[in-house]
Amino acid sequence: MKKAATIRDVAARAGVSVSVVSRVLNDTGPVAPAKRAQVLEAIEELGYRPKAAARQLSQERPDTIGLLLADLANPFFARLADRVVAEARSRELQVVLMTTQEDPHLEEQALRTLLDRSVGGVIGTPTGHNVEHWEKLAKLEMPVVFVDRAIEGLDQVDVVSIENVESAATATGHLLDRGHRRIGLVPGPLDTTTGIERVRGYERALAERGVARDDRLVRPVPFRGESGADVMAQMLALDEPPTAVVVANTAQVRVVLRMLAQGRVSIPDDLSLVVFDDNPWTDLIQPPLTAVRQPIDMLALHSVDLVHARMRQKLPPSPRRVRVAAEFLERSSTAEPRTG
Known part of the structure; x- marks a missing residue:
């Protein structure tokens, strides 16, 4: 591990004495504004942390x-x-x-x-x-x-x-193999690697079976909040709604299930469902949920x-x-x- 910066390193970088650095750190005495700025800049540049330095010295x-x-x-x-x-x-x-x-x-x-x-x-x-x-x-x-x-x-x-691309491809392929062609996907945000990779896996499975992607069926949502219910309702309201959905956002599974129950959507008669992740309750509810279990x-x-x-x-x-x-x-x- 790289040696942590010391108070002497900070003093040398700032061109001041160790006592000046100490006064800035502990606010124990007057320091000219220009010198204080030099010390703070040196601390930032060196990544100096007093406790880290103390640990290194001891x-x-x-x-x-x-x-x-x-x-x-x-x-x-x-x-x-x-x-x-x-x-x-x-x-x-x-x-x-x-x-x-x-x-x-x-x-x-x-x-x-x-x-x-x-x-x-x-x-x-x-x-x-x-x-x-x-x-x-x-x-x-x-x-x-x-x-x-x-x-x-x-x-x-x-x-x-986990193998996000492979996992999403397997989940989507499972539904395609059962005859579904209108498959929705609820991933996490696309500024996260899990969101990006699970969309890639979904697209790969569609492409391998010659099924075109419909952007209206791919609905990324945040991990927090209850946006999963909103996008699920929007997909079901389409002229050609999905016959199956992969909920690839672990935080939204319960939200989606609650919305489907409130809407009296029968699983799997009205809608087939695959979820990430395998929570302790996913095989206890009716019907037990097909799931991607993350290790x-x-x-x-x-x-x-x-x-x-x-x-x-x-x-x-x-x-x-x-x-x-x-x-x-x-x-x-x-x-x-x-x-x-």
């Missing part, structure tokens, strides 16, 4: 990782957090858990907090924004592992995810393994891309389209 071995997840109200991320903590504990690592609630501003604040807390590495689910802040961590040689999602163009970061245990295992190895400098510098296969579970929520 040679304390980092034993804490930051876990920055999107939304613990989403069962997928709640279970992922639980498994990451378990994997970390087995390696005698502590976890500082923070959430972004899919808000780039909260993500920026959380990244600053994790730096100030001097964590040894970060496992994160990025919002797709704040690229410069994630880049800063990488430039400081802070071990970072993206889990579930990545940021396109940020190639120096390790990534652990949360494996996502947690690989993420902690990678950040742990990076913290101990046991891996070559080239980034790792780990893609884990998801499991397709056929149940009773899909059938051939009803004729007439």
